[in-house]
Structure formats: structure tokens, C-alpha cells
Amino acid sequence: MTMDFHDSQTRLNLMRAFAGESQARNRYTFAADLARQQQMYVLEQLFTFTASQEQAHAWVFYNLLKPVSGQSLKVDGSYPVELYQELLPHLQAAQHNEYQEWEHDYAGFARTAAEEEFPEIAHTFRAIAAVEKTHGDRFGRFATWLEQGRLFVSDQPERWICLHCGHVVEGAGAPAVCPVCRRPQGYFIREKEILF
Structure with missing residues (x-):
């Protein structure tokens, strides 16, 4: 017998997921502001791109709560406080948090939804969990590069693209200044990591 959605743990897990995605979006927006201040x-x-995807996830989870629209759901949860002045711990924390959602939170929420016979919601949790792993992997790559002083250099030739004007430079490192728009090195990204 299928559980009534109004009595389900799944509805509470959807609210937890909505709250988590909403908070992640804001944390990434704050980290993006810090990155801009540090040029x-x-x-x-990276943070802005991921924040937009977190907002999309929040929208998906929130819309799955339509059967309880007009109600208030009380859920308990713990959420990280990440007020760092350097960017590396923001990247490392983001990787950790994304992996937490992927491996623990959404995997467990998917199991519960399947047990309560909400297969479409279980599928949604699994699909978004896979995206969170991608986020964690990407944050991890950028954290490693930043920590090793390799955000703008590589052991092999790369194609580097200026995020302002689109100019592409090939070489083992991004130029200190874009030769076209004169923006600083902080605008360059490995072309294979382009975020849009």
C-alpha cells in the first residue's frame, strides 16, 4: 500500500533538500562576492554558476511539495557556517558539502522515497545527487589548483579562455593580462573547464 504523501517522511526530506539547496545557493553567492573582491x-x-544550479535544484524539490501547498512543514537540520576570508577553504567546504549531499543525504532520501513508494521522487533525488557529485568534483579540482598555485598554470599546454572577451591563448599558463581586453589573469579558465 502506498503511503499518503501528507504523512510521509519523503515530504519532510523534500523540505530539507529545499532548505539545503537554498542555503548552498546563498553560501556560493557570498563566496562569489569574496572572489570578485579578490579579483x-x-x-x-565557478561559485555563481553552481549557485544557479543549486537554485534550480531547490525549485525542483519545492515543486514536488505541491500536494502540501499551504501547509508549514517543521524539519530539523544542521547547515554549515562558512565565513572564511580566503577562497581555498570555501572551495574545500563546497566540495565536502556537495559530496555529503551526493553520498549521504540524497542517497538516503532516495531510499526512503522508494520505500514509501514514491518512485519519481526517488529518481529525482538520485539524479540531483549525481549532479552534486559533479559539483564536488569540480570544486575539488579548483581547490587543488588553487592550493598548489596551479590555477593559472599547467604541466602541459592548455587552451585558456578569457571569461570577459573570449580570447583564447594556448600555452602552459594563462597570461598575466588578456592581450585583447586587458583584464587580469583572474579572468582566465582552462577552456575544458568552461562553465557555460
């Missing part, structure tokens, strides 16, 4: 525009774009 690390590539990291600003």
Missing part, C-alpha cells in the same frame, strides 16, 4: 573572477564564475 579571482574565474572563481566568482
Whole structure:
């Protein structure tokens, strides 16, 4: 017998997921502001790009709550406080949090939804969990590059693209200044990592 959605743990898990995605979006927006202040525009774009996807996830989870529209749902949860002055711990925390959603939170929510016979919601949790792994992987790459001083250099030739004007430079490192628009190195990204 299918559980009534109004009595389900799944509805509460959807609200937890909505709250988590909403908070992640705001944390990434705040980290993007810090990156802009530090003239690390590539990291600003990384956080902004991911924040937009977190907003999309929040919208998906929120819309699955339509059967309880007009109600207030009380849920408990814990959410990280990440007020760092450097960008590296923001990237590392983002990787950790994305992996937490992928491996623990959404995997468990998917199991519960399947047990309560909400297969479409279970599928949604699994699909968004896979995206969160991608987010975590990407944050991890950028964190490693930043920590190793390799955000703008590589062991092999790369194609580097200026996020302002689109100019592409080939070489083992991004130029200190874009030769076209004169923006600083912080605008360059490996072309294979382009975020849009």
C-alpha cells in the first residue's frame, strides 16, 4: 500500500533538500562576492554558476511539495557556517558539502522515497545527487589548483579562455593580462573547464 504523501517522511526530506539547496545557493553567492573582491573572477564564475544550479535544484524539490501547498512543514537540520576570508577553504567546504549531499543525504532520501513508494521522487533525488557529485568534483579540482598555485598554470599546454572577451591563448599558463581586453589573469579558465 502506498503511503499518503501528507504523512510521509519523503515530504519532510523534500523540505530539507529545499532548505539545503537554498542555503548552498546563498553560501556560493557570498563566496562569489569574496572572489570578485579578490579579483579571482574565474572563481566568482565557478561559485555563481553552481549557485544557479543549486537554485534550480531547490525549485525542483519545492515543486514536488505541491500536494502540501499551504501547509508549514517543521524539519530539523544542521547547515554549515562558512565565513572564511580566503577562497581555498570555501572551495574545500563546497566540495565536502556537495559530496555529503551526493553520498549521504540524497542517497538516503532516495531510499526512503522508494520505500514509501514514491518512485519519481526517488529518481529525482538520485539524479540531483549525481549532479552534486559533479559539483564536488569540480570544486575539488579548483581547490587543488588553487592550493598548489596551479590555477593559472599547467604541466602541459592548455587552451585558456578569457571569461570577459573570449580570447583564447594556448600555452602552459594563462597570461598575466588578456592581450585583447586587458583584464587580469583572474579572468582566465582552462577552456575544458568552461562553465557555460
